Amino acid sequence: MNADRFDFLLRCLRFDDKTTRTERRASDKLAPFRQFWEAFISNCVKWYKPSSYITIDEQLVGFRGRCPFRMYIPNKPNKYGLKLIMMADSNTKYVCNAIPYLGKGTNPGTEPLASYLVKEITKPIHGSNRNLTMDNWFTSIPLASDMLQAPYKLTVVGTLRSNKREIPQEIKNSRARQVGTSMFCFDNEMTMVSYKPKSNKIVYLLSTTHDQPTVNDVTKKPEIIHFYNSTKGAVDTVDQMCSIMSTGRKTNRWPLCFFYDTVNISIINTYVVYVCNMIQDHKKPLKRREFALQMADELIKPWLLERYNTVTLQRDVKKSIRDILNIEVPQESCVQELHKTRKICGFCPAKKGV
Template sequence: MSKERFAFLFRCLRFDDKTFRLQRQKDDPFTPIREIWEMLITKCRDNYEAGSNVTIDEQLLAFRGRCKFRMYIPNKPAKYGLKLEMLCDSGTKYMIDCAPYLGKGTDTGGLPLGEYFVKELTRSIHGTNRNVTMDNWFTSIPLAKQLLLEPYRLTIVGTLRSNKREIPEEIKNSRSRNVNTSMFCYNGPLTLLSYKPKPSKMVYVLSSCDEEGTVNPETHKPNLIEFYNSTKGGVDTFDQMCSVMTCNRKTNRWPMCIFYDMLNIACINSYIIYCHNVSTLVQKIMSRCNYMKELHSQLVKPWLETRLQMPTMPTHTKTKIQNVLGIGTDVEGGDRDKVQSTSRNESVSTGHNIRKRKICGICSYKKRRMTKSICSQCSIAICGEHKIDFCTSCADKK
């Protein structure tokens, strides 16, 4: 299709029934794209089984248009955008679950925001004894205790903010404390680590799966810190993959911004599944760029074949479709459909060569009359004005 046609379709693209939007939007600000969003997330959950470690973190989609739940996060590259809370596999970076942050429109049922999103995102892995790694926006000691119970049965490892009341004064920062020192505090199944990497910095890590506090003798870092660093990058790596190869376009409508990210999510998740299936068969894995090109070709092929059967399709459009599909042409009803292989002058019909059009050799060059007829004696191009008709008997006598 042309660029104008493509832009027109995207301007008209909607994902819900506009007549009922205002009525539903009072309860759910995400209504304009909620239905298709839930379809994607359901497919992502059903087609993958998570590993032993998963990660919960945030993704900020760059957007500066009008939106009730647009966020400002100064430490992000985009700073302004739409915030999505994601659950990804720490090993493969597969996006398992995702939920939009709607600001005041988020119905948490009386729970703190961090606790609400952790319980909502991990719904598909409840009761599986998996470990969840998260940052200090989600982590809290009451949450860690609740996740150990039924029906959750999950362990967590996450950083803790220094203003939490549960942190004892004895393990907080002091001038007399040396750099690279670690202190552990235990409360039943919970382990609280206080680590001092710099004179003016303290790191607090809460874990419900590490019973003993051990330190790596070579790096002088606690093993709990190293485990957190090795499993915290699931969402960050997924976000990086989205930014490296993305289909995002500039838009003033936030549903389109979400839709572009949905395409990125679907493509990355499908590539991760493809890599797993191919590696299981001990075959060569194609690069992500080549995989995206092949995926594009396979998705458009059925539609191109359908369009090719339309009798009203223009010849130039049909020729382009045939070039994309890599097929020849058919002669129907005496019409010769040309297939351009390398240039406009090279055309092939089924079993016969099509004669090229030339300028009449008798007419003035200013007229530039194009014709396919040639003289049988001298092979000069002749137009209809200079062509003489006679019967076969007279031709034999001549």
């Protein structure tokens, strides 16, 4: 198709029933995209079993149009956009689950918003004894204590903000404390560490996985920090992969912006499954760009065949489809049978053949 046809189809693309949108939007801000999003996430959960280490972080999908839950995060590359709370596998970077953040439309009940989002996004892995790595926006001591109990049964490793009232005064910064020192405190299954990398900076981490005050002999950093650094970057890597090879286009409609992001995530998830299968079969996988192009060709192949069989299709379009699909057309024989007499013109009257 030409560019005008493609732009026309994008303008006509919708993801819900417009006649009932107003009623659904009164109780759900994501109503224009809710059905498509839930179907996409259910497939992400269904076709992959994550490893033991999970990362929870936020992704900001760049968008500057009108949207009731558009966010402004100054430390992100896009600054303005749609916020997603995302759960990804630390080893393979597979996106296991994601929740759009709807701003004031989110109803966390009686618990803090961060705790509510963590408990909601981890529903597919409840009771599996996996570990969650999170930053200081999500991590809190009450949440870590709750995640150890049924029905969650999950451990937590994450950074803590220095204003948490549960942090003891003894492990906070002081002038007498040397740079590079670590202080530990323990409470049943929870371990808290205070590390001083600079004279005016203290890093606090909470872990329900580690129970020993282990410090690395080379870097002099606690083992909890090394574990956190090795498992925290899954969502950031997914965000980087989406920006390097993106299907996004400029749009003023936020459902279409979400759609582009789901296509980017689906390419990453599909590639992860493909690489796992190829390694299991002891074969060399393709690069991600080559795989994405090949997958796109396979997806459009049935539609090209259906269009190719249209009788009234233009010859130049049919020739283009034939070249894409490598369809061989049998050449007609040019050998004329000499024993047959030549027929007269179809426009001439029959009496001239006498």
